[in-house]
Amino acid sequence: MAFSQDLRRVRAIIWKDLTTERRSKAGFNAVAFLGILILLLFGFALGPDAEALRNAAAGALWLAILFAGVLAFNRAYQLELDGGALEPLLLYPAPRWTIFAGKFAANLLFVLLVEVVIVPVAIVLFQVQSLAGWAPAAGVMVLGSIGFVALGTFYASMASRSRAREVLLPLLLFPMLVPVLLASAEASSALLAGNPMRDAGAWIKLLVAFDVIFVVASFLAFDHVIEV
Protein backbone atom coordinates (compact mmCIF):
# COMPACT_ATOMS: atom_id res chain seq x y z
CA MET A 1 0.00 0.00 0.00
CA ALA A 2 2.71 2.45 1.02
CA PHE A 3 4.80 1.53 -2.01
CA SER A 4 1.87 2.01 -4.39
CA GLN A 5 1.28 5.44 -2.79
CA ASP A 6 4.94 6.25 -3.41
CA LEU A 7 4.68 5.16 -7.05
CA ARG A 8 1.63 7.43 -7.37
CA ARG A 9 3.81 10.27 -6.08
CA VAL A 10 6.54 9.46 -8.60
CA ARG A 11 3.98 9.55 -11.41
CA ALA A 12 2.58 12.83 -10.07
CA ILE A 13 6.01 14.49 -10.26
CA ILE A 14 6.59 13.19 -13.81
CA TRP A 15 3.15 14.45 -14.86
CA LYS A 16 3.68 17.85 -13.21
CA ASP A 17 7.16 18.38 -14.70
CA LEU A 18 6.20 17.31 -18.23
CA THR A 19 2.91 19.25 -18.20
CA THR A 20 4.70 22.40 -17.06
CA GLU A 21 7.36 21.85 -19.71
CA ARG A 22 4.78 21.23 -22.44
CA ARG A 23 2.92 24.41 -21.55
CA SER A 24 5.99 26.64 -21.45
CA LYS A 25 7.69 24.99 -24.50
CA ALA A 26 10.59 27.44 -24.15
CA GLY A 27 12.70 24.84 -22.36
CA PHE A 28 12.43 22.09 -24.94
CA ASN A 29 12.93 24.43 -27.89
CA ALA A 30 15.97 26.03 -26.28
CA VAL A 31 17.58 22.72 -25.35
CA ALA A 32 16.95 21.10 -28.75
CA PHE A 33 18.16 24.22 -30.57
CA LEU A 34 21.33 24.34 -28.47
CA GLY A 35 22.00 20.67 -29.28
CA ILE A 36 21.62 21.31 -33.01
CA LEU A 37 23.77 24.43 -32.77
CA ILE A 38 26.58 22.50 -31.07
CA LEU A 39 26.43 19.85 -33.81
CA LEU A 40 26.64 22.57 -36.46
CA LEU A 41 29.64 24.15 -34.75
CA PHE A 42 31.40 20.77 -34.60
CA GLY A 43 30.60 20.31 -38.28
CA PHE A 44 32.14 23.67 -39.17
CA ALA A 45 35.18 23.01 -37.01
CA LEU A 46 35.83 19.59 -38.60
CA GLY A 47 35.53 20.92 -42.16
CA PRO A 48 34.22 19.18 -45.28
CA ASP A 49 36.23 15.94 -44.91
CA ALA A 50 33.51 13.27 -44.92
CA GLU A 51 35.71 10.65 -43.28
CA ALA A 52 36.68 13.00 -40.45
CA LEU A 53 33.02 13.91 -39.94
CA ARG A 54 31.93 10.27 -39.79
CA ASN A 55 34.70 9.41 -37.32
CA ALA A 56 33.73 12.31 -35.06
CA ALA A 57 29.96 11.77 -35.31
CA ALA A 58 29.43 9.79 -32.11
CA GLY A 59 31.67 12.00 -29.97
CA ALA A 60 30.10 15.20 -31.31
CA LEU A 61 26.60 13.84 -30.79
CA TRP A 62 27.26 12.88 -27.17
CA LEU A 63 28.91 16.21 -26.40
CA ALA A 64 25.91 18.02 -27.90
CA ILE A 65 23.56 15.93 -25.73
CA LEU A 66 25.72 16.58 -22.70
CA PHE A 67 25.86 20.37 -23.08
CA ALA A 68 22.18 20.65 -23.98
CA GLY A 69 21.23 18.32 -21.14
CA VAL A 70 22.83 20.58 -18.55
CA LEU A 71 20.34 23.28 -19.56
CA ALA A 72 17.52 20.80 -19.05
CA PHE A 73 18.69 19.78 -15.57
CA ASN A 74 18.99 23.38 -14.44
CA ARG A 75 15.49 24.06 -15.74
CA ALA A 76 14.02 21.09 -13.89
CA TYR A 77 14.86 22.67 -10.54
CA GLN A 78 14.28 26.21 -11.78
CA LEU A 79 10.59 25.23 -12.07
CA GLU A 80 10.56 24.57 -8.35
CA LEU A 81 12.66 27.57 -7.37
CA ASP A 82 10.76 30.17 -9.44
CA GLY A 83 7.57 30.05 -7.41
CA GLY A 84 9.19 28.91 -4.16
CA ALA A 85 7.73 25.45 -4.79
CA LEU A 86 10.78 23.44 -3.73
CA GLU A 87 10.02 23.72 -0.03
CA PRO A 88 6.36 22.61 -0.34
CA LEU A 89 7.58 19.73 -2.52
CA LEU A 90 9.95 18.64 0.22
CA LEU A 91 7.25 18.96 2.87
CA TYR A 92 4.83 16.44 1.39
CA PRO A 93 4.74 13.23 3.45
CA ALA A 94 6.77 11.39 0.84
CA PRO A 95 10.10 9.60 1.10
CA ARG A 96 12.81 11.63 -0.62
CA TRP A 97 13.52 8.87 -3.13
CA THR A 98 10.11 9.48 -4.72
CA ILE A 99 11.14 13.06 -5.55
CA PHE A 100 14.41 11.90 -7.07
CA ALA A 101 12.67 9.12 -9.03
CA GLY A 102 10.06 11.54 -10.40
CA LYS A 103 12.62 14.15 -11.40
CA PHE A 104 14.91 11.47 -12.86
CA ALA A 105 12.15 9.92 -14.99
CA ALA A 106 10.88 13.32 -16.20
CA ASN A 107 14.41 14.43 -17.09
CA LEU A 108 15.09 11.13 -18.85
CA LEU A 109 11.97 11.47 -21.00
CA PHE A 110 12.89 15.06 -21.76
CA VAL A 111 16.47 14.19 -22.80
CA LEU A 112 15.27 11.25 -24.92
CA LEU A 113 12.84 13.57 -26.71
CA VAL A 114 15.68 16.02 -27.37
CA GLU A 115 17.71 13.13 -28.77
CA VAL A 116 14.85 12.24 -31.13
CA VAL A 117 15.27 15.73 -32.60
CA ILE A 118 19.06 16.02 -32.70
CA VAL A 119 20.13 12.47 -33.68
CA PRO A 120 18.66 12.73 -37.22
CA VAL A 121 20.41 16.09 -37.59
CA ALA A 122 23.70 14.45 -36.55
CA ILE A 123 23.17 11.59 -39.03
CA VAL A 124 22.68 14.03 -41.90
CA LEU A 125 25.31 16.55 -40.84
CA PHE A 126 28.04 14.01 -40.12
CA GLN A 127 27.17 11.90 -43.17
CA VAL A 128 26.68 8.68 -41.23
CA GLN A 129 26.08 6.06 -43.93
CA SER A 130 25.79 2.75 -42.14
CA LEU A 131 22.54 2.54 -40.22
CA ALA A 132 22.70 -1.25 -39.94
CA GLY A 133 23.25 -1.02 -36.21
CA TRP A 134 20.46 1.50 -35.57
CA ALA A 135 18.58 -0.63 -33.04
CA PRO A 136 21.63 -1.34 -30.83
CA ALA A 137 22.71 2.29 -31.34
CA ALA A 138 19.32 3.43 -30.02
CA GLY A 139 19.84 1.09 -27.07
CA VAL A 140 23.21 2.72 -26.38
CA MET A 141 21.56 6.16 -26.55
CA VAL A 142 19.07 5.06 -23.89
CA LEU A 143 21.75 3.45 -21.69
CA GLY A 144 24.05 6.48 -21.97
CA SER A 145 21.13 8.79 -21.21
CA ILE A 146 20.21 6.86 -18.06
CA GLY A 147 23.67 7.34 -16.51
CA PHE A 148 23.89 10.92 -17.71
CA VAL A 149 20.43 11.89 -16.42
CA ALA A 150 20.90 10.13 -13.06
CA LEU A 151 24.04 12.15 -12.37
CA GLY A 152 22.57 15.33 -13.87
CA THR A 153 19.43 15.13 -11.74
CA PHE A 154 21.48 14.42 -8.64
CA TYR A 155 23.98 17.25 -9.09
CA ALA A 156 21.28 19.69 -10.21
CA SER A 157 19.50 19.09 -6.89
CA MET A 158 22.77 19.74 -5.10
CA ALA A 159 23.46 22.92 -7.10
CA SER A 160 19.86 24.16 -6.85
CA ARG A 161 20.50 25.66 -3.42
CA SER A 162 23.40 27.73 -4.73
CA ARG A 163 23.09 31.15 -6.35
CA ALA A 164 25.80 30.13 -8.82
CA ARG A 165 23.96 26.95 -9.86
CA GLU A 166 24.35 27.54 -13.62
CA VAL A 167 28.14 27.53 -13.19
CA LEU A 168 28.27 24.99 -10.40
CA LEU A 169 26.32 22.26 -12.16
CA PRO A 170 28.71 21.71 -15.11
CA LEU A 171 31.70 21.97 -12.77
CA LEU A 172 30.30 19.19 -10.58
CA LEU A 173 28.78 17.11 -13.34
CA PHE A 174 31.26 17.02 -16.21
CA PRO A 175 34.17 15.33 -14.40
CA MET A 176 31.81 12.62 -13.12
CA LEU A 177 30.42 12.04 -16.60
CA VAL A 178 33.75 11.05 -18.19
CA PRO A 179 33.17 7.27 -17.85
CA VAL A 180 29.60 7.49 -19.23
CA LEU A 181 30.69 9.79 -22.06
CA LEU A 182 33.62 7.56 -22.98
CA ALA A 183 31.61 4.33 -22.94
CA SER A 184 28.65 5.87 -24.77
CA ALA A 185 30.76 7.54 -27.47
CA GLU A 186 32.91 4.45 -28.07
CA ALA A 187 29.92 2.08 -28.21
CA SER A 188 27.97 4.47 -30.49
CA SER A 189 31.00 4.96 -32.70
CA ALA A 190 31.49 1.22 -33.14
CA LEU A 191 27.81 0.69 -33.95
CA LEU A 192 27.45 3.67 -36.30
CA ALA A 193 30.54 2.54 -38.17
CA GLY A 194 28.79 -0.74 -38.82
CA ASN A 195 31.10 -2.87 -36.68
CA PRO A 196 29.59 -6.03 -35.27
CA MET A 197 28.39 -6.06 -31.69
CA ARG A 198 31.59 -7.63 -30.39
CA ASP A 199 33.42 -4.29 -30.74
CA ALA A 200 30.74 -2.39 -28.90
CA GLY A 201 29.92 -5.17 -26.46
CA ALA A 202 32.63 -4.39 -23.91
CA TRP A 203 31.72 -0.69 -23.88
CA ILE A 204 28.03 -1.51 -23.50
CA LYS A 205 28.78 -3.78 -20.51
CA LEU A 206 30.82 -0.97 -18.98
CA LEU A 207 27.97 1.47 -19.64
CA VAL A 208 25.46 -0.82 -17.93
CA ALA A 209 27.79 -1.10 -14.92
CA PHE A 210 28.16 2.69 -14.69
CA ASP A 211 24.40 3.13 -15.02
CA VAL A 212 23.73 0.76 -12.14
CA ILE A 213 26.35 2.44 -9.93
CA PHE A 214 25.26 5.99 -10.72
CA VAL A 215 21.53 5.34 -10.40
CA VAL A 216 21.86 3.46 -7.10
CA ALA A 217 24.36 5.95 -5.63
CA SER A 218 22.19 8.93 -6.66
CA PHE A 219 19.07 7.40 -5.10
CA LEU A 220 20.91 6.69 -1.86
CA ALA A 221 22.65 10.06 -1.59
CA PHE A 222 19.72 12.26 -2.70
CA ASP A 223 18.19 12.25 0.77
CA HIS A 224 21.29 13.97 2.15
CA VAL A 225 21.91 16.58 -0.56
CA ILE A 226 18.34 17.87 -0.71
CA GLU A 227 18.15 18.51 3.06
CA VAL A 228 18.68 22.07 4.22
Add this chain to the structure above:
Amino acid sequence: MTTTNRSTLILQGLARRFGTRWALRGVTLSLEPGEVVGIMGHNGSGKSTLLRVISTALRPSAGEGWVFGKHLVREAVEVRRHIGFLAHSPGLYEDLTARENLIFAARMFGVEESGILPALERVGLSQGRDERVRGFSAGMQRRLALARMILGAPGLLLLDEPYNNFDPQGIELVNEVIQDARRGGGSALVVLHDRRQGERVLDRIVELNRGAVIGVSAGTPLTLVSVGGSH
Protein backbone atom coordinates in the same frame (compact mmCIF):
# COMPACT_ATOMS: atom_id res chain seq x y z
CA MET B 1 5.44 23.86 30.80
CA THR B 2 2.47 21.51 30.92
CA THR B 3 2.56 18.71 28.37
CA THR B 4 0.46 15.60 28.03
CA ASN B 5 0.95 12.53 25.91
CA ARG B 6 -1.87 13.95 23.77
CA SER B 7 0.03 17.18 23.08
CA THR B 8 -0.06 18.27 19.45
CA LEU B 9 3.40 19.79 19.67
CA ILE B 10 6.22 19.58 22.16
CA LEU B 11 9.45 21.51 21.71
CA GLN B 12 12.31 21.18 24.17
CA GLY B 13 15.26 23.57 23.93
CA LEU B 14 14.94 23.86 20.17
CA ALA B 15 17.79 25.79 18.53
CA ARG B 16 18.88 26.49 14.99
CA ARG B 17 22.12 28.05 13.81
CA PHE B 18 22.91 29.54 10.39
CA GLY B 19 26.69 29.68 10.19
CA THR B 20 27.73 31.44 13.36
CA ARG B 21 24.37 33.13 13.97
CA TRP B 22 21.80 31.50 16.24
CA ALA B 23 18.34 32.12 14.74
CA LEU B 24 16.61 30.10 17.48
CA ARG B 25 17.92 29.68 21.00
CA GLY B 26 16.44 27.09 23.31
CA VAL B 27 12.75 27.41 22.46
CA THR B 28 10.55 25.29 24.72
CA LEU B 29 6.88 25.26 23.85
CA SER B 30 3.87 22.96 23.78
CA LEU B 31 0.48 23.00 22.11
CA GLU B 32 -2.55 21.04 23.22
CA PRO B 33 -5.32 19.82 20.87
CA GLY B 34 -7.57 22.69 19.83
CA GLU B 35 -5.10 25.34 20.92
CA VAL B 36 -4.16 28.28 18.67
CA VAL B 37 -0.96 30.12 19.53
CA GLY B 38 0.36 33.30 17.95
CA ILE B 39 4.08 33.92 17.49
CA MET B 40 5.14 37.55 17.49
CA GLY B 41 8.43 39.38 17.39
CA HIS B 42 10.48 41.85 15.42
CA ASN B 43 11.97 41.06 12.02
CA GLY B 44 14.75 38.51 12.44
CA SER B 45 13.47 37.33 15.82
CA GLY B 46 13.25 33.71 14.56
CA LYS B 47 9.49 33.38 13.98
CA SER B 48 9.70 31.94 10.46
CA THR B 49 12.71 29.80 11.38
CA LEU B 50 10.70 28.29 14.22
CA LEU B 51 7.88 27.31 11.84
CA ARG B 52 10.34 25.92 9.29
CA VAL B 53 12.05 23.76 11.91
CA ILE B 54 8.68 22.42 13.12
CA SER B 55 7.63 21.78 9.51
CA THR B 56 10.84 19.69 9.05
CA ALA B 57 12.04 22.03 6.27
CA LEU B 58 15.02 22.80 8.52
CA ARG B 59 16.75 20.46 10.93
CA PRO B 60 17.27 21.77 14.45
CA SER B 61 20.90 22.38 15.44
CA ALA B 62 20.05 21.45 19.04
CA GLY B 63 17.06 20.43 21.13
CA GLU B 64 14.20 18.12 20.25
CA GLY B 65 10.59 18.27 19.16
CA TRP B 66 7.58 16.03 18.62
CA VAL B 67 4.42 16.52 16.58
CA PHE B 68 1.60 14.17 17.59
CA GLY B 69 4.28 12.09 19.32
CA LYS B 70 6.46 11.82 16.21
CA HIS B 71 10.04 13.01 16.47
CA LEU B 72 10.87 15.99 14.24
CA VAL B 73 14.09 14.49 12.87
CA ARG B 74 13.85 10.73 13.27
CA GLU B 75 10.23 10.49 12.06
CA ALA B 76 10.14 13.46 9.69
CA VAL B 77 7.93 11.78 7.06
CA GLU B 78 5.35 10.91 9.75
CA VAL B 79 5.52 14.47 11.12
CA ARG B 80 4.78 15.82 7.61
CA ARG B 81 1.54 13.81 7.48
CA HIS B 82 0.20 15.94 10.35
CA ILE B 83 1.43 19.35 9.26
CA GLY B 84 -0.06 22.00 7.00
CA PHE B 85 2.39 24.80 6.30
CA LEU B 86 1.36 28.10 4.76
CA ALA B 87 4.64 29.85 4.03
CA HIS B 88 5.39 33.41 2.86
CA SER B 89 5.64 32.26 -0.74
CA PRO B 90 2.63 30.30 -2.06
CA GLY B 91 4.92 27.74 -3.75
CA LEU B 92 2.57 27.05 -6.66
CA TYR B 93 3.26 25.97 -10.25
CA GLU B 94 2.29 28.91 -12.41
CA ASP B 95 1.90 26.95 -15.65
CA LEU B 96 -0.61 24.60 -14.04
CA THR B 97 -4.23 25.53 -13.37
CA ALA B 98 -5.58 25.89 -9.83
CA ARG B 99 -7.21 22.46 -10.09
CA GLU B 100 -4.05 20.85 -11.48
CA ASN B 101 -2.00 22.30 -8.63
CA LEU B 102 -4.38 20.62 -6.20
CA ILE B 103 -4.40 17.35 -8.17
CA PHE B 104 -0.63 17.30 -7.78
CA ALA B 105 -0.90 18.14 -4.08
CA ALA B 106 -3.56 15.41 -3.50
CA ARG B 107 -1.34 12.79 -5.13
CA MET B 108 1.67 13.91 -3.11
CA PHE B 109 -0.31 13.99 0.15
CA GLY B 110 -1.72 10.56 -0.68
CA VAL B 111 -5.34 11.73 -0.29
CA GLU B 112 -8.39 11.32 -2.51
CA GLU B 113 -8.85 13.80 -5.34
CA SER B 114 -12.54 14.08 -4.44
CA GLY B 115 -11.50 16.69 -1.85
CA ILE B 116 -10.21 19.11 -4.49
CA LEU B 117 -13.45 20.83 -5.49
CA PRO B 118 -14.66 21.30 -1.89
CA ALA B 119 -11.25 22.79 -1.01
CA LEU B 120 -11.47 25.20 -3.96
CA GLU B 121 -15.01 26.14 -2.97
CA ARG B 122 -13.91 26.67 0.63
CA VAL B 123 -11.41 29.34 -0.44
CA GLY B 124 -13.71 30.88 -3.09
CA LEU B 125 -11.76 29.74 -6.15
CA SER B 126 -14.18 27.26 -7.72
CA GLN B 127 -14.89 29.71 -10.56
CA GLY B 128 -11.24 30.05 -11.56
CA ARG B 129 -10.31 26.42 -11.06
CA ASP B 130 -9.32 25.83 -14.70
CA GLU B 131 -7.30 29.01 -15.07
CA ARG B 132 -3.54 28.97 -14.93
CA VAL B 133 -2.08 30.27 -11.70
CA ARG B 134 0.17 32.64 -13.68
CA GLY B 135 -2.83 34.94 -14.11
CA PHE B 136 -3.83 34.91 -10.43
CA SER B 137 -3.41 37.91 -8.14
CA ALA B 138 -1.25 37.55 -5.02
CA GLY B 139 -4.41 37.16 -2.92
CA MET B 140 -5.80 34.42 -5.18
CA GLN B 141 -2.48 32.56 -5.06
CA ARG B 142 -2.57 32.79 -1.29
CA ARG B 143 -6.12 31.38 -1.29
CA LEU B 144 -4.98 28.49 -3.47
CA ALA B 145 -2.08 27.80 -1.12
CA LEU B 146 -4.64 27.74 1.70
CA ALA B 147 -6.77 25.25 -0.29
CA ARG B 148 -3.69 23.05 -0.76
CA MET B 149 -3.10 23.11 2.97
CA ILE B 150 -6.75 22.18 3.75
CA LEU B 151 -6.55 19.30 1.25
CA GLY B 152 -3.93 17.53 3.35
CA ALA B 153 -6.29 17.58 6.38
CA PRO B 154 -3.48 18.52 8.77
CA GLY B 155 -3.75 18.32 12.54
CA LEU B 156 -1.25 21.13 13.09
CA LEU B 157 -1.42 24.31 11.01
CA LEU B 158 1.77 26.36 10.69
CA LEU B 159 0.79 29.73 9.30
CA ASP B 160 3.51 32.24 8.48
CA GLU B 161 1.94 35.69 8.32
CA PRO B 162 -1.25 34.20 6.86
CA TYR B 163 -3.07 37.53 6.66
CA ASN B 164 -0.61 39.05 4.19
CA ASN B 165 -2.03 39.87 0.73
CA PHE B 166 -5.57 39.27 1.94
CA ASP B 167 -8.55 41.61 1.82
CA PRO B 168 -10.92 41.64 4.85
CA GLN B 169 -12.83 38.64 3.43
CA GLY B 170 -9.54 36.79 3.05
CA ILE B 171 -8.57 37.56 6.64
CA GLU B 172 -11.95 36.23 7.74
CA LEU B 173 -11.35 33.11 5.63
CA VAL B 174 -8.02 32.46 7.35
CA ASN B 175 -9.69 32.79 10.75
CA GLU B 176 -12.47 30.40 9.67
CA VAL B 177 -9.91 27.83 8.50
CA ILE B 178 -8.19 28.09 11.89
CA GLN B 179 -11.52 27.71 13.69
CA ASP B 180 -12.43 24.70 11.53
CA ALA B 181 -9.12 23.07 12.46
CA ARG B 182 -9.70 23.83 16.13
CA ARG B 183 -13.21 22.32 16.03
CA GLY B 184 -11.69 19.16 14.56
CA GLY B 185 -9.23 18.94 17.45
CA GLY B 186 -6.38 20.46 15.48
CA SER B 187 -4.00 23.19 16.62
CA ALA B 188 -2.31 26.12 14.96
CA LEU B 189 0.84 28.18 15.30
CA VAL B 190 0.34 31.57 13.66
CA VAL B 191 3.14 34.02 12.98
CA LEU B 192 1.76 37.55 12.88
CA HIS B 193 2.86 41.14 13.21
CA ASP B 194 -0.45 42.69 14.18
CA ARG B 195 -2.17 40.87 17.04
CA ARG B 196 -5.52 42.51 16.19
CA GLN B 197 -5.78 40.41 12.99
CA GLY B 198 -5.78 37.11 14.85
CA GLU B 199 -6.90 38.14 18.31
CA ARG B 200 -10.31 36.52 17.82
CA VAL B 201 -8.80 33.05 17.34
CA LEU B 202 -5.67 33.13 19.49
CA ASP B 203 -5.47 31.45 22.89
CA ARG B 204 -1.93 32.60 23.63
CA ILE B 205 0.76 34.77 22.11
CA VAL B 206 4.40 33.81 22.43
CA GLU B 207 6.84 36.68 22.01
CA LEU B 208 10.24 35.95 20.45
CA ASN B 209 13.32 38.12 20.50
CA ARG B 210 16.64 37.14 18.90
CA GLY B 211 15.52 33.52 18.73
CA ALA B 212 14.44 33.16 22.36
CA VAL B 213 11.01 33.26 24.03
CA ILE B 214 10.79 36.46 26.05
CA GLY B 215 7.15 36.43 27.12
CA VAL B 216 3.71 34.89 26.84
CA SER B 217 0.32 36.59 26.76
CA ALA B 218 -2.93 34.76 27.47
CA GLY B 219 -6.52 35.35 28.54
CA THR B 220 -9.21 37.66 27.17
CA PRO B 221 -8.03 40.21 26.30
CA LEU B 222 -4.54 38.80 25.77
CA THR B 223 -2.29 40.06 28.54
CA LEU B 224 1.31 39.28 29.49
CA VAL B 225 1.32 36.35 31.93
CA SER B 226 4.93 35.24 32.03
CA VAL B 227 8.39 36.33 30.98
CA GLY B 228 11.04 33.91 29.63
CA GLY B 229 11.18 30.19 30.52
CA SER B 230 9.07 27.31 29.22
CA HIS B 231 5.69 27.63 27.54
